[in-house]
Structures are given as structure tokens and as C-alpha cells.
Amino acid sequence: MAISMDDPQLAVRIRAKDPETLQGIVETYLGQIFRSARGAGLNPEQAEEVTQATFTIFIEQASRFEGRSHVRTWLFGILYNKISEERRRLGREQRMDDIEEVVEQRFNASGRWVNPPQPVDDQLHASEIRGLFEDCLLAVPTQQRMAFVLREVENLSSDETCKILDVTATNLGVLMYRVRNRLRECLEAKGVNKEP
């Protein structure tokens, strides 16, 4: 069924819990929400659980949808809160983030490379790199990982990503800087980048 997510009457129908509208939203976004949960480092079972929770909350709270942000933004916001909650509950969240110091050490006082990036080992297959990449992504704190998934995998705009994560544009820049450097450093340490 085709319902337009940009229809100005959409918010009214969501608030009224119009079955066709809610069904259309489930059909449109469920796959994307599940994929993002996977991208955020959850295994298939956890991703399923958290996706289900996201849509359950969405349907329960539909009568409070004000329509000030896009319905997708709202769904991703619920997903993000659920994932953060889960991580905190499991005590998986690292407090320390030393990536800035790690990057700092690659440059001298005048900002030139002293420890430059290593060239990529072209013997490695894309599938091997993907496996290593997933391992590296798992080690990244949730907020950074979510920023990365929303921007790089789902291709959402910075504005929408900021709304979902409830951060400023400057904060998002910091998150992207950290996650990209973490991934780059991690891949290099795993030997993806190697001096020939």
C-alpha cells in the first residue's frame, strides 16, 4: 500500500491510529529499522527484539505524535533510545574514549604526519575486510556507531541525524571524527593497511 510520508494530513491520521496509515508505516520502515539495528552492532535476535519494541512503542504513543519531525526521524529516535538503554543495562558502554590521543600521536607539533596511515593491503578480499570491519564497528561506543550508521549506511542528512541522536551539528562532527578514526585505526591494527 502506498501512503505518502510527506502528506500534511499524515500526523492527524497517525494520532487517530488509523490502521491503514500505521500499517503503511510499518511496511515502509520496518526493514530499514531492522537493518540499522544490525548495523549498530546487534545480532539478528537482538535486532529483532529491538525493532519489535520500537514499533510497539511507536503504535502505543501514536496518539502523541505531533508531526513536528518526520515519522522516520521519530522511529529512529525510539530505536536509538532502545539500543542505548539495552547497552547501559548490559554495562557494555565504555566511558573512556582515547581516540583523540591516538590520532594526536600521529602528528608532530607542527601538525605534520610522523606516523602516517599505512597503505591498504591489496591482497585482502572484500569479504575479509567486511568481517574485520564488523569486528571494529562492535568496539565503537553506541552513540558514535549510531551516528555512523545513520549517516553512512542509511544516508540520512546531518539535520535528521542530529534530531535522532539529540545532538548539535558540532557534536555530530565530533562523533563522525571519532568513529571514522576509530574504524581506520582498528582496521590498520588488524592488518588491513600494511606496508608492502
Place this chain on the structure above:
Amino acid sequence: MLNCKELTHKIASDRLPDAGPWERFTARLHLLMCSYCRRYERQLRDISSTARQLGTDSSQDRSRVERLERQILDTLSNGTKDPVDRQ
């Protein structure tokens, strides 16, 4: 002109597109001259494209998504007529 540390910082935090024309020009110039910064930028682009592939090739997840969708749509057709707002 930006040094390597400043340039890579702007690249990694997506701040280059918003920079002024002069800064963008000198950034391009720097990348032309500096193979390390070029390599760094290239690696970040590779990381993006690997990430995009992760999003597309999860065929084994498809049946899960379909099952989950049916499940939610089922509860939807049974549950939404209930006007009581559960908290």
C-alpha cells in the same frame, strides 16, 4: 594553509564542504601535494563504501524482517481498535 592534522580533522568531521572557497581550494591543493593525507582521505572513503555494502547484503535477514512485519501487522489489526491508551 591547513596543516595535515587540521586538514584530516576537517575531512573526518565533515567540515570541509562548509568551509569557504579559499579553504576548500587550499585543501585540494594540499591533497594534491601530500600523499599521506590523500591516503587518509581515500581510506575514509573506503570505510564509507564498506559500510554501505553492509547495509545491502544481508539476505539471510530478509526472512526475519518479513516474519517480524507479519507479526506486527497482526497485532496492529487486533489492537488498534482498543481506545485505551496503555502507559
